[in-house]
Amino acid sequence: xxxxxxxxxxxxxxxxxxxxxxxxxxxxxxxxxxxxxxxxxxxxxxxxxxxxxxxxxxxxxxxxxxxxxxxxxxxxxxxxxxxxxxxxxxxxxxxxxxxxxxxxxxxxxxxxxxxxxxxxxxxxxxxxxxxxxxxxxxxxxxxxxxxxxxxxxxxxxxxxxxxxxxxxxxxxxxxxxxxxxxxxxxxxxxxxxxxxxxxxxxx
Amino acid sequence: xxxxxxxxxxxxxxxxxxxxxxxxxxxxxxxxxxxxxxxxxxxxxxxxxxxxxxxxxxxxxxxxxxxxxxxxxxxxxxxxxxxxxxxxxxxxxxxxxxxxxxxxxxxxxxxxxxxxxxxxxxxxxxxxxxxxxxxxxxxxxxxxxxxxxxxxxxxxxxxxxxxxxxxxxxxxxxxxxxxxxxxxxxxxxxxxxxxxxxxxxxxxxxxxxxxxxxxxxxxxxxxxxxxxx
Numbered sequence: 352x353x354x355x356x357x358x359x360x361x362x363x364x365x366x367x368x369x370x371x372x373x374x375x376x377x378x379x380x381x382x383x384x385x386x387x388x389x390x391x392x393x394x395x396x397x398x399x400x401x402x403x404x405x406x407x408x409x410x411x412x413x414x415x416x417x418x419x420x421x422x423x424x425x426x427x428x429x430x431x432x433x434x435x436x437x438x439x440x441x442x443x444x445x446x447x448x449x450x451x452x453x454x455x456x457x458x459x460x461x462x463x464x465x466x467x468x469x470x471x472x473x474x475x476x477x478x479x480x481x482x483x484x485x486x487x488x489x490x491x492x493x494x495x496x497x498x499x500x501x502x503x504x505x506x507x508x509x510x511x512x513x514x515x516x517x518x519x520x521x522x523x524x525x526x527x528x529x530x531x532x533x534x535x536x537x538x539x540x541x542x543x544x545x546x547x548x549x550x551x552x553x554x
Numbered sequence: 555x556x557x558x559x560x561x562x563x564x565x566x567x568x569x570x571x572x573x574x575x576x577x578x579x580x581x582x583x584x585x586x587x588x589x590x591x592x593x594x595x596x597x598x599x600x601x602x603x604x605x606x607x608x609x610x611x612x613x614x615x616x617x618x619x620x621x622x623x624x625x626x627x628x629x630x631x632x633x634x635x636x637x638x639x640x641x642x643x644x645x646x647x648x649x650x651x652x653x654x655x656x657x658x659x660x661x662x663x664x665x666x667x668x669x670x671x672x673x674x675x676x677x678x679x680x681x682x683x684x685x686x687x688x689x690x691x692x693x694x695x696x697x698x699x700x701x702x703x704x705x706x707x708x709x710x711x712x713x714x715x716x717x718x719x720x721x722x723x724x725x726x727x728x729x730x731x732x733x734x735x736x737x738x739x740x741x742x743x744x745x746x747x748x749x750x751x752x753x754x755x756x757x758x759x760x761x762x763x764x765x766x767x768x769x770x771x772x773x774x775x776x777x778x779x780x781x782x783x
Contacts (some may be wrong), residue, residue, distance in 0.1 A: 357774045392589035395609035396736070396760055401587065402610060403617025405580040410622055412573050413635040414558025415565065417581055419665035420689075427689035444696040456565050458575040464665060465580020468672035470579070471586035480674040483661070494680050497593075497674065498659020501667070501681035503652055505688015508664060510703060511649025512639060515663040516581075518646070519611065520641055524618035526724065528711035529641025536650025541658045545600035548659045552597060 389477045406520055413456065416521025420508035422461025425452045427505070443508070485552040493551045556625075561635040582669055584614075591673030593661030600658045602746055605739035612732045620767050623725060627774040644705025660684065722771045729768040733761045 392398070409416050427447040430454045431438075439445050454460075472478050484493035508514040511533055513522065520535070522530020559570045588610045589595050598604030618678045657663055662670055662681040670678025696703070714724035741752055 362753075363568050376740040392595075392606075393587040394756070395588060395606045396613050396756070398588035399610040399613025400586060400617050402581070402584040402614035403621065404578060405584050406614060406618040407621040408580070409559065409577045410618065410636050411556055411625070411631060413570060413577065414560025414635050415564065417577070417661075417665070419668065420685070423664050423685050424689035424692075427686040428693070430686065431690050431693065439693075442693050442696070443700070444693045453674075455564075456570045459571045459574040460578035460581070461668060463580075464582035464585070465578075465668045465672055466575075466585040467579035467582030467584075468591060468669035469582070471583045472673045473593060475570060475586070477591065478584070480676070482676045483670075484677070485594075493677055497660045497662070497677040498684040499680040499736045500658075501662070502688040502691070503656030503683020503687035504660060504681075505656075505690075506692045507649045507653035507688075508685070509657055509689055509692035510651065510657060510699070511646045512642070514653065514665070515611070515657070518639070518650075518667045520614055520618070523611075523615040524622065525633075525636065525709070526619065526713045526728070527639055527641060528713045528716045529643055529646045530639065531713050531718070532641070532643060533646040533650040533653075536647050537654040537657065539655030540651040542654075543660045544655050545760045549601065551661075552594060 363518060389475055402520070402526070406524055409521075412525075416455070416517065416524070417460070418457050418513065418517040418521070419461060419464060420505075420514035421457035423505065424509060425455060425458050427464075428452050485550075486554040488551045488553055496548060496551050555629070555636070556631045558631070558635045560637050581665070582672070585666060585669045586673070590666040591669040591675065593670060593675060593677055596663075596666055597658060597661045602742045605743055607733055608739045612735055615730055616732045616764055619725065619728070620764075620771075623721070623771055624767075627771060638710045640707060640709050641711040642704060642707045645703050650701060672757075699781065722768075722775065724767075725771060726768045729764050733764055736761065 352548070393401075406417055424522050425448065428439065428448055431442075431445060432450065432452065436450070440450065448455075482490045484490065504514065508517075511518055513519075513533075515531075515537070518530045518533045523534055559565050559567070559573070564570055585591070589606055590610070595604050595606055599607035622631070622633075622636075626633060653663075660677075660681045662678055664682075664685055667678045667681045667682050667685065671682060712721075713728075717724065719727075736757060737753065740754075740757065743749075744752055
């Protein structure tokens with residue numbers, strides 16, 4: 352509640368516009384729809400403190416940080432196992448994980464992440480079925496970008512043994528040299544190539 | 555002294571699974587509150603339109619780092635009770651570079667895509683299918699990239715040891731870099747939107763608090779903790 356009341360410093364402008372629009376709608380259509388506009392996002396610094404405290408709890412209770420790509424990889428390994436069990440169990444990388452692929456804390460963490468996010472989405476009324484993109488971009492372009500981007504992230508996360516959660520947040524907070532190098536490299540290549548993928552966000 | 559499940563070798567127990575579910579819940583909740591269920595907001599960091607990724611991620615890193623350092627300083631926990639990933643520079647450099655391209659192209663990363671899926675984003679679902687396929691692809695090509703996977707393996711490397719600094723000294727520098735990044739982010743956003751003066755009262759007070767907490771570590775642990783004891 353405190354988080355909600357302290358709006359982002361940048362949100363004060365758009366927020367007043369939202370209020371006006373809401374008021375105008377109520378006045379003109381005479382249908383009171385107070386929950387139609389989702390509330391603004393939490394102040395990013397306070398959301399960051401909340402995220403940091405969750406990470407700290409993970410360190411103290413589990414003795415391991417947060418992770419997401421591990422859960423995705425284990426789903427991939429499970430699919431691979433169902434296509435060909437001998438091939439998967441005999442492979443050099445997935446083979447080490449055995450056949451009980453979902454029997455791992457990182458899988459439960461991934462499920463928890465989805466449920467926690469869904470809880471917040473429902474609470475804040477932010478569910479919106481859509482292909483998120485710029486108004487001038489086609490659905491096809493956005494989905495191809497998402498698919499190929501996902502493929503690259505899938506490979507990269509296995510290579511680096513973690514993603515923005517496992518290497519970025521966790522390794523960063525633990526001050527591990529390799530994790531900090533990973534974060535720097537991620538932003539270098541992101542900024543270097545952003546121009547090529549800009550059109551999916553054009554309005 | 556707290557015993558972590560990792561230090562008890564109990565990460566494979568149902569107790570650990572339950573706590574992982576609970577911590578994951580908090581993780582997803584925090585990411586959604588930050589607005590990370592939107593690919594447009596995430597990608598905004600690369601175009602200077604929305605710097606929330608820098609603000610949220612850096613704040614989370616600093617918060618957990620300071621919190622953990624205080625707990626270590628008070629003798630409640632030891633660093634070696636936490637799983638520390640090895641630094642494998644070759645794999646992490648190539649992995650990081652590839653990850654950055656995938657992130658800006660796809661508009662998601664693994665954790666936020668789960669949040670996006672919960673928020674009804676079809677592009678998040680497609681991204682996740684891509685990431686699952688990428689994991690399978692990695693397994694198939696593993697024999698070809700085996701040497702890269704372990705290239706430059708230096709074992710567990712703490713950044714302050716690598717740089718020859720004290721832990722407290724590095725934390726103060728790192729916290730200062732974070733505060734500078736917050737102000738730079740606000741400046742970039744203001745320049746884009748042409749909005750008002752730089753530095754809200756909140757940001758000023760928050761910056762002071764973080765620096766003060768980093769300096770406070772020198773008071774709590776004047777004798778430098780170095781490495782993993």
